[in-house]
Amino acid sequence: MTTPVPVSTPSQSLPNPLPRPPGELELLEQVWRRPRGIRSLTVVNNNHIGVLYIGTALLFFVLAGVLALLMRAQLAVPESGLISHELYNQLFTMHGTVMMFLFAVPAVEAVAVLLLPNMLGARDLPFPRLSAYAYWAYAVGGVVFFCSLFAGLAPDGGWFMYPPLTSTQYSPAVNADLWLLGIGFIEISAIAGAVELAVGILRTRAPGMSLEKMPIFAWVMLVFSGMVIVAFPAVIVATALLELERAFDMPFFIAERGGDPLLWQHLFWFFGHPEVYIIFLPAAGMVSMIIPAMTGTPLVGYRLVVLAIIGTAFLSFGLWVHHMYATGIPPLSLSFASAASMAVSIPTAIQVFAWIATIAAAVRLRPVKTPMLFILGFFFIFILGGLTGVMVAVIPFDMQVHDTYFIVAHLHYVLFGGMVFPLFAAFYYWMPFVSTRALSERLGRWAFWLMFVGFNVAFFPMHLTGLAGMPRRVYTYAESQGWGALNMVSTVGAYLIGAGVLVFLWDLARNFRPSSEHNAGNVWNAGTLEWLPSANYGLRSIPVVTTRDPLWDQPGIDDDVAAGRYFLPNAPAGLRSTLVTNALDARPEYVLPLPGPGWSPFVAALGTAGFFLLLTFKLTLPAGVCGVLAIAAIWRWLWDSDSAPDIPPVSIGAGIRLPMGCSGRASHAWWAMMMLIIVCLSIFGALIFAYLFLWVTSPEVWPSAAALVPLAWPGLSAVLLVGACAVAIHAARKLSQGGVGALKGYLPFGMVLLIAASALDLYAYWQQGLRPQESAYAAVVFALIGLQATFTVLTCLMGIFTVARVLAGRLSAARRACVDSTLIIWHYTVAQGLISLGIIHGFPRLAAG
Amino acid sequence: MRTRFWVELLFLIAGPVIWLAHYLFIYIVNALHCARRQSWLGAAWTALPVSSWIILCGSALALSAMAWAAIRQHRRVAAHGLPKFHAKLTVALCLLSGLAVVWQTLPVFMVSECR
Numbered sequence: 001m002t003t004p005v006p007v008s009t010p011s012q013s014l015p016n017p018l019p020r021p022p023g024e025l026e027l028l029e030q031v032w033r034r035p036r037g038i039r040s041l042t043v044v045n046n047n048h049i050g051v052l053y054i055g056t057a058l059l060f061f062v063l064a065g066v067l068a069l070l071m072r073a074q075l076a077v078p079e080s081g082l083i084s085h086e087l088y089n090q091l092f093t094m095h096g097t098v099m100m101f102l103f104a105v106p107a108v109e110a111v112a113v114l115l116l117p118n119m120l121g122a123r124d125l126p127f128p129r130l131s132a133y134a135y136w137a138y139a140v141g142g143v144v145f146f147c148s149l150f151a152g153l154a155p156d157g158g159w160f161m162y163p164p165l166t167s168t169q170y171s172p173a174v175n176a177d178l179w180l181l182g183i184g185f186i187e188i189s190a191i192a193g194a195v196e197l198a199v200g201i202l203r204t205r206a207p208g209m210s211l212e213k214m215p216i217f218a219w220v221m222l223v224f225s226g227m228v229i230v231a232f233p234a235v236i237v238a239t240a241l242l243e244l245e246r247a248f249d250m251p252f253f254i255a256e257r258g259g260d261p262l263l264w265q266h267l268f269w270f271f272g273h274p275e276v277y278i279i280f281l282p283a284a285g286m287v288s289m290i291i292p293a294m295t296g297t298p299l300v301g302y303r304l305v306v307l308a309i310i311g312t313a314f315l316s317f318g319l320w321v322h323h324m325y326a327t328g329i330p331p332l333s334l335s336f337a338s339a340a341s342m343a344v345s346i347p348t349a350i351q352v353f354a355w356i357a358t359i360a361a362a363v364r365l366r367p368v369k370t371p372m373l374f375i376l377g378f379f380f381i382f383i384l385g386g387l388t389g390v391m392v393a394v395i396p397f398d399m400q401v402h403d404t405y406f407i408v409a410h411l412h413y414v415l416f417g418g419m420v421f422p423l424f425a426a427f428y429y430w431m432p433f434v435s436t437r438a439l440s441e442r443l444g445r446w447a448f449w450l451m452f453v454g455f456n457v458a459f460f461p462m463h464l465t466g467l468a469g470m471p472r473r474v475y476t477y478a479e480s481q482g483w484g485a486l487n488m489v490s491t492v493g494a495y496l497i498g499a500g501v502l503v504f505l506w507d508l509a510r511n512f513r514p515s516s517e518h519n520a521g522n523v524w525n526a527g528t529l530e531w532l533p534s535a536n537y538g539l540r541s542i543p544v545v546t547t548r549d550p551l552w553d554q555p556g557i558d559d560d561v562a563a564g565r566y567f568l569p570n571a572p573a574g575l576r577s578t579l580v581t582n583a584l585d586a587r588p589e590y591v592l593p594l595p596g597p598g599w600s601p602f603v604a605a606l607g608t609a610g611f612f613l614l615l616t617f618k619l620t621l622p623a624g625v626c627g628v629l630a631i632a633a634i635w636r637w638l639w640d641s642d643s644a645p646d647i648p649p650v651s652i653g654a655g656i657r658l659p660m661g662c663s664g665r666a667s668h669a670w671w672a673m674m675m676l677i678i679v680c681l682s683i684f685g686a687l688i689f690a691y692l693f694l695w696v697t698s699p700e701v702w703p704s705a706a707a708l709v710p711l712a713w714p715g716l717s718a719v720l721l722v723g724a725c726a727v728a729i730h731a732a733r734k735l736s737q738g739g740v741g742a743l744k745g746y747l748p749f750g751m752v753l754l755i756a757a758s759a760l761d762l763y764a765y766w767q768q769g770l771r772p773q774e775s776a777y778a779a780v781v782f783a784l785i786g787l788q789a790t791f792t793v794l795t796c797l798m799g800i801f802t803v804a805r806v807l808a809g810r811l812s813a814a815r816r817a818c819v820d821s822t823l824i825i826w827h828y829t830v831a832q833g834l835i836s837l838g839i840i841h842g843f844p845r846l847a848a849g
Numbered sequence: 850m851r852t853r854f855w856v857e858l859l860f861l862i863a864g865p866v867i868w869l870a871h872y873l874f875i876y877i878v879n880a881l882h883c884a885r886r887q888s889w890l891g892a893a894w895t896a897l898p899v900s901s902w903i904i905l906c907g908s909a910l911a912l913s914a915m916a917w918a919a920i921r922q923h924r925r926v927a928a929h930g931l932p933k934f935h936a937k938l939t940v941a942l943c944l945l946s947g948l949a950v951v952w953q954t955l956p957v958f959m960v961s962e963c964r
Contacts, residue, residue, distance in 0.1 A: 303937055310942060
């Protein structure tokens with residue numbers, strides 16, 4: 001349903017009249033109340049989860065920073081005996097891993113979880129329990145992962161974990177497994193967050209906030225989410241393959257049996273390079289929000305900045321090979337990556353020029369405030385990093401500095417300059433949004449100058465150390481090599497950065513007083529919606545937006561929103577809720593009831609973290625118990641959802657009545673499922689890439705057509721899959737006609753067909769004598785069959801859940817979101833199974849023919 | 850007038866999507882040529898191997914597809930009454946992506962394919 005919305009809203013024609021009915025505000029406050037005591041663990045509001053999320057990310061930043069300081073202490077003088085080489089290996093691996101996976105990505109997601117709902121005019125994100133689950137899984141898993149350092153079990157193969165160094169032969173201990181399983185599931189948490197953010201940005205914008213009126217931070221987080229959804233599956237597949245190799249001797253990366261270590265590098269960097277932009281783009285988005293507020297001027301070149309964000313995101317996927325210049329890849333192929341590496345500087349430069357132009361057009365800039373200082377520092381450092389980036393994009397130069405400290409300098413200039421400085425600017429800028437008072441300007445200046453000077457003192461000399469030939473990841477060096485003085489300077493700089501961070505923490509301790517009820521407010525006179533008066537429930541009412549900077553261009557909007565004169569000023573049916581609008585032009589479609597606090601996300605997160613971490617130590621039974629606990633908690637969590645048809649349509653103002661909830665393609669759940677399908681496609685695509693890559697590099701281990709399983713086997717599997725699909729379609733049709741009971745028979749029958757199809761394919765190869773340890777070919781075939789089996793199990797779990805809801809009377813033709821979601825995964829599983837059969841059985845015949 | 854979001858999204862990002870498809874295509878063609886040196890991909894025709902000619906054709910196709918998408922989006926925006934921002938974004942992204950395609954095709958004339 002789409003409802004017309006007034007495009008202009010003069011004060012007298014606002015959607016809701018004053019005075020508001022008695023008790024309306026009290027009910028709103030009551031349903032959005034924050035749980036206290038031990039129940040505070042059950043909190044799901046974005047404004048509380050967001051603060052916890054940012055705090056945890058900051059904790060990991062500090063911890064990984066301490067590891068860096070230990071390394072710098074070791075390198076300060078030649079031939080130092082402070083730290084052993086075993087511990088040093090763990091330190092640099094954990095520093096990189098924690099900074100990238102436990103600080104940078106979660107930090108930008110966390111800022112988005114905290115800010116986006118208010119920035120978009122929503123009360124919360126569309127799946128609050130998913131935010132809570134993603135946060136707790138990350139926090140618990142991350143802390144346990146970090147603590148492995150104290151037991152000497154921390155990963156030690158570098159943050160990119162290249163095999164064969166990380167294979168069983170060279171890394172037999174569990175250190176590598178901890179990385180593979182620990183980081184693997186933290187990536188799942190990141191994907192969960194990205195799906196939620198994308199759906200939130202597309203479907204919960206304030207009425208009137210069409211795409212060209214979205215704040216730049218919403219644009220970058222939308223692009224960020226797309227990049228996470230496409231890029232992260234590649235590293236999930238890579239980690240799964242390496243873990244399968246380590247656990248079951250499946251030789252994906254063992255050259256003697258047709259594997260190829262370069263497969264890991266391709267998969268890792270197809271994730272790893274976009275990862276740099278996954279971190280940088282949100283930081284750039286923060287800069288695009290802060291500069292207009294600091295200068296009192298709308299962002300110059302808004303459209304060009306949007307172009308630059310999208311262009312950078314795509315081009316970043318073409319850069320993965322530039323991490324592999326020294327691996328022997330053909331020169332023309334390297335040139336493609338080199339050209340893309342240079343091309344990406346164009347959209348990045350567009351953003352930088354837009355920021356400079358905005359500052360040039362400033363109507364207020366002096367005195368320069370702390371957030372602006374950090375942004376000016378970001379310009380200086382990031383641009384230097386960008387220039388050395390163009391240098392290392394040139395292949396012959398890169399060959400010279402490959403694996404030297406020049407690269408360490410470059411990547412820190414890009415990442416620290418491009419992400420940490422904007423993040424600190426964001427801390428100072430948005431602190432009045434979450435705290436009763438802003439941070440101190442005086443301490444902020446100290447923190448900035450210590451960090452800025454410290455950073456340049458630490459990392460600029462590393463360019464020279466690298467050009468002088470010092471390799472990365474060495475735990476010490478001889479005095480005769482002449483690197484001592486430069487290293488000592490770098491160490492002094494590193495401790496200056498540490499001092500700057502300490503000043504910031506002191507400032508936090510003195511001034512950060514978290515409160516979503518009584519925040520310091522719009523101290524910067526900024527123009528975007530997050531600076532409207534807000535409380536636990538977000539905005540009192542959801543405004544109609546007519547410009548990009550509503551607080552500047554729509555006079556009185558803050559008072560009208562706070563008075564409840566805009567849409568949805570209440571808690572319909574006594575539930576938490578937010579307004580869902582359509583994706584293109586943000587017209588109201590329905591009111592989405594939101595879940596309140598609950599234990600299930602917390603317990604599910606503990607179960608998930610326990611499952612993966614205990615599996616690392618081969619504690620199979622406790623891991624299994626945790627897995628069952630996680631599934632049971634998720635079951636409980638989803639059991640109460642989709643209660644919509646029990647509530648009649650509600651009035652949101654301006655005479656508009658909207659349904660509470662929605663099913664089918666217009667629903668937010670359908671959109672989330674579509675994004676999940678893109679994740680599934682990316683996982684499947686990465687595995688198909690692995691299959692084809694191994695065929696290109698090792699055709700000798702591929703069988704002849706005569707040695708393949710006879711076509712009757714895959715033919716029968718295909719018939720079973722098509723049968724499962726037909727059964728599901730028929731069941732859905734019956735449901736539409738009101739025949740809910742039919743699902744009880746059709747779905748279990750369809751599940752049997754799906755399981756039979758998977759089992760048949762596995763049996764066909766097994767009885768043929770193929771074993772996954774034999775060769776890379778056998779391993780990748782079993783990996784594809786295993787992926788199909790995994791999806792079959794997932795589909796069956798969802799099918800069982802659907803049947804259980806039928807039996808409990810929680811499913812009907814009008815209340816069918818559960819069955820719709822199940823059928824999306826169901827049909828995807830069938831399609832993936834058919835393509836998989838085609839590749840496993842068809843491709844070798846084509847290639848041999 | 851209403852339009853479907855996913856179709857609109859595809860037009861908005863048509864340029865970079867085509868660029869990415871082109872990038873993966875030319876990378877794979879050259880990789881296959883170098884991995885299977887004796888195959889027909891390596892046969893020389895007027896100083897360039899067949900693989901390079903395929904890459905050049907791919908680039909021409911990609912540029913044509915971008916031009917088509919930009920023109921079509923212009924007409925769609927007018928016909929559906931969509932904001933002009935959508936048309937401008939599509940055209941600008943096609944221009945940027947087209948530049949990247951040309952830039953990436955140039956090494957075909959300058960760099961040896963496999964060693």
